[in-house]
Amino acid sequence: MAVADRTRKAVVPSGVERTMAEDELIVSKTDTRGIMTYVNDVFLRVSAYPESEVLGQPHNMIRHPDMPRCVFKLLWDTIKSGQEIFAYVVNLAADGAHYWVFAHVTPSFDTTGRVVAEVPRGWDRQVRDSGWDPRALGLPSGHEAGFAVADRLTAWQDLTAEVNGVLVGLSGHGDLTAAVNALTHPGCHYDGARAYTGAVWHGRVRTWDGCPGGGSVTEAALAPADGSAQTRMYVQMRQTGRASATDRILASVRISS
Numbered sequence: 326m327a328v329a330d331r332t333r334k335a336v337v338p339s340g341v342e343r344t345m346a347e348d349e350l351i352v353s354k355t356d357t358r359g360i361m362t363y364v365n366d367v368f369l370r371v372s373a374y375p376e377s378e379v380l381g382q383p384h385n386m387i388r389h390p391d392m393p394r395c396v397f398k399l400l401w402d403t404i405k406s407g408q409e410i411f412a413y414v415v416n417l418a419a420d421g422a423h424y425w426v427f428a429h430v431t432p433s434f435d436t437t438g439r440v441v442a443e444v445p446r447g448w449d450r451q452v453r454d455s456g457w458d459p460r461a462l463g464l465p466s467g468h469e470a471g472f473a474v475a476d477r478l479t480a481w482q483d484l485t486a487e488v489n490g491v492l493v494g495l496s497g498h499g500d501l502t503a504a505v506n507a508l509t510h511p512g513c514h515y516d517g518a519r520a521y522t523g524a525v526w527h528g529r530v531r532t533w534d535g536c537p538g539g540g541s542v543t544e545a546a547l548a549p550a551d552g553s554a555q556t557r558m559y560v561q562m563r564q565t566g567r568a569s570a571t572d573r574i575l576a577s578v579r580i581s582s
């Protein structure tokens with residue numbers, strides 16, 4: 326019986342340089358810990374790894390031993406402060422070849438500088454990072470930190486359209502549960518409410534499925550799991566088909582001070 330080998334062997338540099346065409350772009354995305362969540366086809370070809378061995382792994386798996394550690398410290402310090410950085414980086418492919426990239430690293434999701442969430446691959450094609458207006462919940466209008474990512478933001482309000490995306494908003498309006506309970510989505514089937522308890526947040530989740538476009542709408546009113554009163558979070562999700570990514574997304578929501 327074959328047993329999957331989950332340990333990675335150290336790659337020995339062969340000294341062979343791999344180059345790519347001038348118009349080719351290597352794209353990779355990581356979460357806030359540097360775990361790769363997306364890579365494009367050029368990344369896979371040049372690094373000589375199959376996608377299955379890359380996604381979910383730390384980006385340092387292609388780190389070349391010649392790269393000074395301080396470059397990456399600067400890279401992380403810069404993107405954590407919300408800024409972009411450009412750097413020449415040499416990487417190590419699975420077969421020992423090395424390749425140079427002119428890396429342009431930008432933070433995403435942390436778009437307001439305060440709110441972060443991880444969303445499934447492909448949902449983040451469009452980003453609106455200008456905050457949100459709690460009027461959407463029937464609360465006094467205002468401008469709060471928040472962002473929306475979706476594969477089609479323009480169809481966000483249209484329940485006849487197929488959309489995958491997340492809107493995350495901070496709120497200074499105290500407990501949002503009553504406001505979220507009052508929301509309705511005509512044409513969708515109310516699938517009920519449940520408690521959500523995660524390591525960082527707890528709250529209430531309401532799901533509407535069978536919307537005219539075939540998808541679902543999920544709304545959550547969250548408060549910090551440690552009982553501290555000040556922060557409240559509103560999360561609205563649109564998912565095609567079943568609302569299967571809900572808990573994973575709620576667990577990833579973070580705010581920075």
Ligand SMILES: Cc1cc2nc3c(=O)[nH]c(=O)nc-3n(C[C@H](O)[C@H](O)[C@H](O)COP(=O)(O)O)c2cc1C
Binds near residue numbers: 353
């Ligand atoms: C979007 C993004 C792209 C990155 N690209 C590379 C890369 O191409 N090569 C690399 O060695 N590290 C890259 N890093 C940095 C790694 O996460 C990691 O910090 C680095 O490989 C050094 O490993 P260490 O932090 O464990 O020392 C990238 C980080 C981010 C956030």
